[in-house]
Amino acid sequence: MSITQTTSNSLWQRAYRQFSQALVNSDSLQHYVEPLFQPFTQWGGFSQQRAQLEAIRWESDQVYTLVLRPNKTWQGFAAGQFVELGVEYNGARTLRCFSISSSPEQFQREGTIELSIRVQPEGKITPWLPQALQFSQSIGLSQAMGDFVIEDAHKKHKRLMIAGGSGITPFRSMLTQACADSDCTDTVLVYYASKAGEHLFADALNEIAQNTPSVRVVLLDTERHGRLQASHLQQHCPDFCDRDSYLCGPSGLIRGARDLLADWGVADDQVHFELFGSAPVDVDSADAGGRVQLRQSGKSIQADGSRSLLDEAESVGARPQSGCRIGVCHQCKCRKTSGVVLNTRTGARSDSGPEDIQLCVSVPLGDVEIDA
Numbered sequence: 009m010s011i012t013q014t015t016s017n018s019l020w021q022r023a024y025r026q027f028s029q030a031l032v033n034s035d036s037l038q039h040y041v042e043p044l045f046q047p048f049t050q051w052g053g054f055s056q057q058r059a060q061l062e063a064i065r066w067e068s069d070q071v072y073t074l075v076l077r078p079n080k081t082w083q084g085f086a087a088g089q090f091v092e093l094g095v096e097y098n099g100a101r102t103l104r105c106f107s108i109s110s111s112p113e114q115f116q117r118e119g120t121i122e123l124s125i126r127v128q129p130e131g132k133i134t135p136w137l138p139q140a141l142q143f144s145q146s147i148g149l150s151q152a153m154g155d156f157v158i159e160d161a162h163k164k165h166k167r168l169m170i171a172g173g174s175g176i177t178p179f180r181s182m183l184t185q186a187c188a189d190s191d192c193t194d195t196v197l198v199y200y201a202s203k204a205g206e207h208l209f210a211d212a213l214n215e216i217a218q219n220t221p222s223v224r225v226v227l228l229d230t231e232r233h234g235r236l237q238a239s240h241l242q243q244h245c246p247d248f249c250d251r252d253s254y255l256c257g258p259s260g261l262i263r264g265a266r267d268l269l270a271d272w273g274v275a276d277d278q279v280h281f282e283l284f285g286s287a288p289v290d291v292d293s294a295d296a297g298g299r300v301q302l303r304q305s306g307k308s309i310q311a312d313g314s315r316s317l318l319d320e321a322e323s324v325g326a327r328p329q330s331g332c333r334i335g336v337c338h339q340c341k342c343r344k345t346s347g348v349v350l351n352t353r354t355g356a357r358s359d360s361g362p363e364d365i366q367l368c369v370s371v372p373l374g375d376v377e378i379d380a
């Protein structure tokens with residue numbers, strides 16, 4: 009699959025280079041034409057869209073911030089969006105998605121963005137990045153993506169933000185931007201960490217709250233206060249049912265918050281959420297699991313439905329392309345040639361025939377063959 013993709017990428021790259029040069033006899037138009045071709049070029053697009061590493065700042069012993077200066081082809085972002093970083097790891101091109109923790113205003117003022125990243129103890133990339141990256145190194149950077157943003161139509165609505173762990177990063181961006189815009193919309197942020205003192209950006213968040221009377225920041229820790237519960241919201245944000253809710257954090261927090269808000273009659277269109285971490289595999293189906301045949305590598309796995317097809321394939325040494333691992337970026341799109349899968353993000357069952365699926369959010373419902 010990767011050979012075919014590389015070949016077709018280079019054809020597309022050559023095509024749009026010739027197209028742009030034919031128009032203006034200059035490479036410069038490539039910067040404008042390239043976004044049209046990005047769905048086809050993927051990594052080729054990263055050869056143009058790059059960022060320089062300006063600094064690495066440790067926020068705690070588990071979280072570091074990359075300060076990046078995107079090049080001129082980068083088109084900016086809205087607070088709450090994320091980017092893909094493309095790095096070479098063990099000779100393989102590897103993509104990972106990270107939320108932008110700084111504000112659009114900082115990008116306009118200084119030309120830099122910040123990605124705050126928690127080291128995943130079992131992960132390959134997040135522990136390796138801060139050691140491997142060099143100052144002023146050039147890194148592949150996608151355009152900003154994602155719709156976890158405050159839309160114009162909702163800008164004046166009162167807000168409840170519920171964050172867990174590293175899920176604070178998009179809220180830091182949103183709140184910092186709101187201060188820069190003098191946007192005084194009534195906002196309550198309820199932020200959960202495991203223990204007292206483990207809240208990321210606590211000083212910066214408290215400073216925002218002190219300087220902005222309409223913003224309240226509530227720092228709770230599950231060790232002392234327990235997990236999210238209605239009494240927390242009743243105490244700290246009694247009118248939570250009347251607000252737009254924005255949720256970001258691990259899947260357990262998102263699921264709990266959505267259930268709680270639904271139980272209290274909050275309408276679905278008032279609730280916006282972004283998952284952090286692996287997509288939840290929460291399959292309540294007697295059909296879950298089956299034999300997974302990997303066509304390209306010739307391997308097969310007996311899956312029990314407790315983890316995604318991406319995890320299953322990687323467990324036997326296959327290396328399908330992947331990025332966010334939460335069903336957002338579509339980098340793990342792969343051809344299923346037969347069998348039925350469940351999309352754990354949408355709850356949709358596939359047909360049994362050939363079709364493209366997202367490996368990171370698919371589990372087999374019976375025997376499945378995929379082109380990986």
Ligand code: FES
Pocket residue numbers: 329330331332333334335336337338339340341366367368369
């Ligand atoms: S890796 Fe991003 S959608 Fe699967």
